[in-house]
Amino acid sequence: MEKLQPYAIDDSSSWEGLLVGDVKAGFPSPADDIREKLDLIQLLVKHKASTFFFRVSGVSMVDAAMDEGDILIVDRSLDPYNGCKAICFIDGEYTVKHVEILEQQVRLLPANEHNHQYQPIVVEPEQDFLIWGIVTYVIKKM
Helix, strand or coil: CCCCCEEECCCCCCCEEEECCCCCCCCCCCCCCCCEEEEHHHHHCCCHHHEEEEECCCCCCHHHCCCCCCEEEEECCCCCCCCCEEEEEECCEEEEEEEEECCCCEEEECCCCCCCCCCCEEECCCCCEEEEEEEEEEECCC
């Protein structure tokens, strides 16, 4: 399991930058002179009091676009749902996985088809387990 550590955000948290404008992902176009302030916390965080950042350590979720060093934005106020990507706390450790919620069972699914050492984790009733928060955004390191 990956070792993850949460970082809290509070009401004073802000990161403002300059939004230069839109950029085409198709054919090139002339740059517009649109400039406005962009607060990334305001854009990416819906519930400040229940949102935390995690840095990804490990490669079990690379096929879910979560690579080593990426930053996950995690909201604890959201309800888990089948298929969500979530931070889970299991037996004293955090891990990020796809959550499969079945009628009688919860499974934590990795996303790395090229490395078969990562197997699904079947959560047993006697385990200390919590779906800690839902991943809402991944900030990629390029």
